[in-house]
Amino acid sequence: MKTRLIADLSVSAIGLGAMPMSVAGHMPDEGRSIRTIHAALDAGVTLIDTADAYAPTTAETGHNERLVARALELWSGDRDTVLVATKGGHTRTGGDGWGLDGSRDYLRRACERSLKALGVEAIGLYQHHRPDPAVPYEESIGALRELLDEGKIRLAGISNADPAQIRQAHDILGGRLASVQNEYSPRFRSSEQEIDVCEELGVAFLPWSPLGGITSAARLGDAHAVFNEVAAERGVSPQRVCLAWELARSRVVIPIPGASRPESILDSVAAADLTLTGEELARLG
Ligand SMILES: NC(=O)c1ccc[n+]([C@@H]2O[C@H](COP(=O)([O-])OP(=O)(O)OC[C@H]3O[C@@H](n4cnc5c(N)ncnc54)[C@H](OP(=O)(O)O)[C@@H]3O)[C@@H](O)[C@H]2O)c1
Numbered sequence: 001m002k003t004r005l006i007a008d009l010s011v012s013a014i015g016l017g018a019m020p021m022s023v024a025g026h027m028p029d030e031g032r033s034i035r036t037i038h039a040a041l042d043a044g045v046t047l048i049d050t051a052d053a054y055a056p057t058t059a060e061t062g063h064n065e066r067l068v069a070r071a072l073e074l075w076s077g078d079r080d081t082v083l084v085a086t087k088g089g090h091t092r093t094g095g096d097g098w099g100l101d102g103s104r105d106y107l108r109r110a111c112e113r114s115l116k117a118l119g120v121e122a123i124g125l126y127q128h129h130r131p132d133p134a135v136p137y138e139e140s141i142g143a144l145r146e147l148l149d150e151g152k153i154r155l156a157g158i159s160n161a162d163p164a165q166i167r168q169a170h171d172i173l174g175g176r177l178a179s180v181q182n183e184y185s186p187r188f189r190s191s192e193q194e195i196d197v198c199e200e201l202g203v204a205f206l207p208w209s210p211l212g213g214i215t216s217a218a219r220l221g222d223a224h225a226v227f228n229e230v231a232a233e234r235g236v237s238p239q240r241v242c243l244a245w246e247l248a249r250s251r252v253v254i255p256i257p258g259a260s261r262p263e264s265i266l267d268s269v270a271a272a273d274l275t276l277t278g279e280e281l282a283r284l285g
Pocket residue numbers: 016017018019020049050129159160181182207208209210211212213214215217218237239240256257258259260261262263264265267268
């Protein structure tokens with residue numbers, strides 16, 4: 001498996017997005033979820049993305065983190081080679097609603113809860129999930145800086161940030177911003193500027209919903225015909241072409257395709273070994 005860097009840590013060029021395994025109406029039984037995570041790990045994936053808010057209901061906050069922890073516990077490989085990236089700052093409200101809390105106190109509590117859910121002494125990569133308009137960004141990122149300095153998290157990242165917020169977070173963290181996780185896919189290209197800023201700062205960029213999202217991923221090639229065309233010529237899936245296209249965008253890009261079936265992640269992982277030609281990339285745009 002080809003590798004890329006998050007800060008000075010080498011991880012697989014394709015990560016696993018664990019969210020589909022905790023989405024109401026989509027989530028499989030625990031056995032299939034664990035087989036999916038093990039398939040990824042056995043194939044060389046060393047980055048798993050989760051969040052405290054990935055849960056079928058509010059009452060089950062931490063569901064996805066506990067699932068990832070359980071799968072790692074049951075895996076026969078070396079857990080220390082795997083970077084688990086989680087997030088805090090999104091709350092779950094009511095039955096299956098979503099809210100935000102970017103306050104220092106909340107983020108500190110959320111981090112403690114994630115430490116317990118993951119069963120670790122320090123979180124590998126802790127990401128602020130989404131800026132909270134009701135809280136100054138300095139306060140949210142300041143909380144991350146405290147957690148870094150206290151050793152509760154090993155690396156700090158942000159998500160859903162614009163170019164100015166990326167630069168601000170990098171400054172507040174004293175140059176220690178490790179990653180930015182924003183939406184990026186053939187149907188959502190407005191993160192181009194953020195990728196450029198990450199490349200300039202040497203910060204990893206983790207495209208979320210890199211295949212267009214849980215409900216659209218299967219139809220990626222129908223919505224974007226050129227991905228189907230290149231895929232047919234190469235004899236691979238349009239999803240694999242899509243991830244290879246994202247990898248080619250910049251050396252800092254590390255896609256985190258979601259999966260709830262072993263077949264999906266195994267197909268996606270093979271994108272790390274698919275090198276597209278200049279002519280193909282020009283056609284894909
Ligand atoms: N930071 C944020 O605000 C934010 C927001 C959304 C998501 N995320 C993160 O980003 C990750 C990925 O996003 P996502 O899961 O929303 O969307 P996605 O990766 O675009 O699509 C996920 C779906 O793609 C299918 N799939 C994966 N590989 C495939 C392949 N090679 N061929 C055909 N289908 C394939 C999977 O199907 P099966 O389920 O059938 O396996 C899965 O349900 C999430 O898991 C989460 O970790 C972050």
